[in-house]
Amino acid sequence: MARSGKLSSTGDQRENGRQQILDVIRTAGHIARIDIAKATGVSPATVTAITAELLSAGLIEEVAPDTTSEIRRGRPRVALKIRGAAHRIAGLKVAHHTISTVITDFVGKELASHEMPLIKGRMPLPELCAQIRRALEFTCQKGGFVIEDLSGVGLGLAGMVDAERKFVYWSSSLEERNVDLGQALAEVLPCPVFLDNDANLVAKAEHLFGEGRTCDNFIVITIEHGVGMGIVIDGKIYRGKRGCGAEFGHTKVHLEGALCQCGQRGCLEAYVGDYALLREANISSGNERHTSLLSLFKAAENGDAMARSVLDRARRMFAMGLANVVNIFDPSKIILAGARMTFDHLYSDKVIEEMQQWVVHVDAPLPEVIIHDWGDLMWANGAAAYGIEEVTSQTVKEFANAAA
Amino acid sequence: MARSGKLSSTGDQRENGRQQILDVIRTAGHIARIDIAKATGVSPATVTAITAELLSAGLIEEVAPDTTSEIRRGRPRVALKIRGAAHRIAGLKVAHHTISTVITDFVGKELASHEMPLIKGRMPLPELCAQIRRALEFTCQKGGFVIEDLSGVGLGLAGMVDAERKFVYWSSSLEERNVDLGQALAEVLPCPVFLDNDANLVAKAEHLFGEGRTCDNFIVITIEHGVGMGIVIDGKIYRGKRGCGAEFGHTKVHLEGALCQCGQRGCLEAYVGDYALLREANISSGNERHTSLLSLFKAAENGDAMARSVLDRARRMFAMGLANVVNIFDPSKIILAGARMTFDHLYSDKVIEEMQQWVVHVDAPLPEVIIHDWGDLMWANGAAAYGIEEVTSQTVKEFANAAA
Numbered sequence: 001m002a003r004s005g006k007l008s009s010t011g012d013q014r015e016n017g018r019q020q021i022l023d024v025i026r027t028a029g030h031i032a033r034i035d036i037a038k039a040t041g042v043s044p045a046t047v048t049a050i051t052a053e054l055l056s057a058g059l060i061e062e063v064a065p066d067t068t069s070e071i072r073r074g075r076p077r078v079a080l081k082i083r084g085a086a087h088r089i090a091g092l093k094v095a096h097h098t099i100s101t102v103i104t105d106f107v108g109k110e111l112a113s114h115e116m117p118l119i120k121g122r123m124p125l126p127e128l129c130a131q132i133r134r135a136l137e138f139t140c141q142k143g144g145f146v147i148e149d150l151s152g153v154g155l156g157l158a159g160m161v162d163a164e165r166k167f168v169y170w171s172s173s174l175e176e177r178n179v180d181l182g183q184a185l186a187e188v189l190p191c192p193v194f195l196d197n198d199a200n201l202v203a204k205a206e207h208l209f210g211e212g213r214t215c216d217n218f219i220v221i222t223i224e225h226g227v228g229m230g231i232v233i234d235g236k237i238y239r240g241k242r243g244c245g246a247e248f249g250h251t252k253v254h255l256e257g258a259l260c261q262c263g264q265r266g267c268l269e270a271y272v273g274d275y276a277l278l279r280e281a282n283i284s285s286g287n288e289r290h291t292s293l294l295s296l297f298k299a300a301e302n303g304d305a306m307a308r309s310v311l312d313r314a315r316r317m318f319a320m321g322l323a324n325v326v327n328i329f330d331p332s333k334i335i336l337a338g339a340r341m342t343f344d345h346l347y348s349d350k351v352i353e354e355m356q357q358w359v360v361h362v363d364a365p366l367p368e369v370i371i372h373d374w375g376d377l378m379w380a381n382g383a384a385a386y387g388i389e390e391v392t393s394q395t396v397k398e399f400a401n402a403a404a
Numbered sequence: 405m406a407r408s409g410k411l412s413s414t415g416d417q418r419e420n421g422r423q424q425i426l427d428v429i430r431t432a433g434h435i436a437r438i439d440i441a442k443a444t445g446v447s448p449a450t451v452t453a454i455t456a457e458l459l460s461a462g463l464i465e466e467v468a469p470d471t472t473s474e475i476r477r478g479r480p481r482v483a484l485k486i487r488g489a490a491h492r493i494a495g496l497k498v499a500h501h502t503i504s505t506v507i508t509d510f511v512g513k514e515l516a517s518h519e520m521p522l523i524k525g526r527m528p529l530p531e532l533c534a535q536i537r538r539a540l541e542f543t544c545q546k547g548g549f550v551i552e553d554l555s556g557v558g559l560g561l562a563g564m565v566d567a568e569r570k571f572v573y574w575s576s577s578l579e580e581r582n583v584d585l586g587q588a589l590a591e592v593l594p595c596p597v598f599l600d601n602d603a604n605l606v607a608k609a610e611h612l613f614g615e616g617r618t619c620d621n622f623i624v625i626t627i628e629h630g631v632g633m634g635i636v637i638d639g640k641i642y643r644g645k646r647g648c649g650a651e652f653g654h655t656k657v658h659l660e661g662a663l664c665q666c667g668q669r670g671c672l673e674a675y676v677g678d679y680a681l682l683r684e685a686n687i688s689s690g691n692e693r694h695t696s697l698l699s700l701f702k703a704a705e706n707g708d709a710m711a712r713s714v715l716d717r718a719r720r721m722f723a724m725g726l727a728n729v730v731n732i733f734d735p736s737k738i739i740l741a742g743a744r745m746t747f748d749h750l751y752s753d754k755v756i757e758e759m760q761q762w763v764v765h766v767d768a769p770l771p772e773v774i775i776h777d778w779g780d781l782m783w784a785n786g787a788a789a790y791g792i793e794e795v796t797s798q799t800v801k802e803f804a805n806a807a808a
Binding site for chain 2: 332360365
């Protein structure tokens with residue numbers, strides 16, 4: 001990315017104007033220039049000038065006025081919309097057993113998608129980079145184009161990720177710690193990559209096209225092998241100072257409690273993660289040995305008291321964790337999102353009841369809890385949305401640099 | 405407050421401009437018009453027009469150019485500053501045994517202060533309103549003016565307060581629950597009142613003139629009889645949807661744990677609050693009966709194993725709660741603020757060490773922990789700052805309404 005000196009405040013204003021106008025057009029779908037001026041507070045003359053720039057750069061296009069469906073007085077107004085063909089963006093979610101990829105146009109319309117199985121969940125860095133490139137190549141091929149056609153890639157992975165620095169402190173997909181994954185991917189991919197924690201990308205997807213569309217303050221809790229959290233405050237992902245906030249799974253729910261995979265004690269994940277449930281279930285060697293959640297669930301359904309007790313405690317610990325999130329954030333909405341609805345011990349009505357019981361009670365309605373079952377491709381869509389956002393902001397900066 | 409119809413976007417821009425310009429002048433102390441234009445991005449012509457309005461309304465004043473201390477080419481520039489005499493604002497903090505009051509001018513300069521003892525900590529609504537009026541009258545008298553000279557009052561109290569609705573769900577100072585305290589005070593005071601949770605006002609004071617001055621993302625934990633939290637995100641107090649977020653003291657640190665005054669189990673306060681320590685310390689009737697933290701501390705100092713154990717667990721639970729705040733917010737800074745530094749079980753180096761041990765570890769420095777010992781008058785200053793902020797924004801709105 002080219003660097004320029006400090007922009008003048010007029011330059012900044014123009015850059016803000018471009019970003020604002022692109023955002024308004026994206027949100028509206030299509031919108032006339034005069035309505036852009038109303039929505040942004042930017043003067044009509046400036047809107048005309050900026051949209052002319054964006055048109056000539058091919059980022060937006062004019063929509064032929066619709067003269068049939070509505071009776072209008074005067075000349076029909078030409079609307080503007082984002083030009084889909086301006087960019088192709090990929091979104092990837094690296095999960096335990098798969099890499100899910102989606103490629104969209106600049107509007108966000110899906111052009112191709114692919115789920116590629118992974119043999120190993122945790123890989124050394126060069127292998128992860130190679131697998132990511134492979135997943136992108138496969139998906140491009142399905143869409144009838146090549147990896148060089150991509151303008152940007154959004155990538156979500158589990159773990160502690162500093163999105164701004166594109167740096168991974170730790171991820172369940174990587175053998176190494178403290179990896180400059182942005183740099184490593186820059187060496188194998190022909191376009192910029194934007195990383196984030198996967199739960200943040202789910203939060204972004206929920207905000208852009210899911211249950212958080214009408215809401216600017218909400219929390220997403222993701223449930224996979226572990227639990228994650230994405231926080232949206234004032235319409236933006238909250239990432240914390242070092243990019244590693246929202247560590248829901250490693251908040252402590254018991255002083256000196258159960259040992260967690262992270263090496264500490266008493267983490268929520270050490271009570272609700274898959275490994276934690278199996279560890280508990282298998283303490284007694286006389287019983288059936290469970291190697292998966294599925295067998296544990298079946299045992300509980302068949303009345304096995306120990307299996308029931310294991311799932312029961314996980315549910316209660318999780319409900320307590322949720323209650324703490326409500327006590328701290330007092331959000332409008334909590335979205336429980338995941339792809340494993342078969343195992344409902346963390347989603348059931350009972351979880352929500354218990355959570356409500358442990359929340360500070362005031363004479364006002366509790367936050368809404370929404371359960372949103374979606375697959376890895378939706379996570380990948382969140383990653384693509386992040387890619388689109390970052391490519392847009394980079395394009396706007398390049399404009400400003402060219403003008404400076 | 406007068407209500408107007410929806411403002412036009414031009415009106416909104418003008419209102420934003422006035423607010424921005426007042427904020428920039430307040431932050432700078434004194435600043436020339438041209439530098440205001442640079443700092444805000446508002447055009448010099450608009451800055452001149454808006455500052456003319458603000459001057460004629462008496463909210464700001466010109467500062468004679470300083471021609472002696474600096475050699476300047478050309479005509480010396482006139483600077484602008486907030487006019488202290490424009491308003492007198494009071495800030496109050498209602499604590500368990502006192503009401504602390506400070507009266508400042510519109511710049512924030514203290515004109516008078518007073519600490520009034522309270523006989524009862526928890527009062528019925530009419531009595532609390534009467535005590536607040538009495539505290540204001542006393543303080544005004546000390547300053548040589550009358551209560552009618554006040555333009556606004558900022559008020560902080562412990563409990564669950566919806567600042568926007570001026571509504572108190574619950575407060576340790578009030579016998580009733582769900583009280584429209586804003587309305588009740590409007591009936592006994594001659595000027596507008598702005599309420600907030602006291603920890604939020606400490607956070608505001610820290611942000612404006614304390615340890616959070618250089619920082620836009622930090623957490624304040626207040627330690628009095630209970631523990632409170634104020635959250636500053638992007639320079640603003642984070643209050644949550646219903647105005648009752650940041651409930652640190654009632655986050656659960658133990659599933660089905662110790663009974664809390666709030667009626668629930670396992671709250672942090674049920675392990676670290678004064679009542680919780682004394683309850684623990686006095687379970688054994690054979691031992692010395694403690695009626696205050698002071699006697700408990702003395703016993704621990706004299707080697708009483710039970711007293712030590714009580715303080716020890718409180719410290720560990722508190723450190724765990726702090727670690728959870730770091731895991732969730734990943735703030736730049738945590739400020740532990742309070743007025744009871746004699747009892748250091750929640751402030752000691754050991755607390756901070758243990759907290760650091762329980763925080764998710766990444767290859768980046770941990771947030772700074774600052775211990776800030778201050779008295780109730782500093783809390784009152786936070787309340788006054790809130791009053792100044794709200795009176796400013798109300799004045800700006802009145803301008804806009806007059807212009808509409």
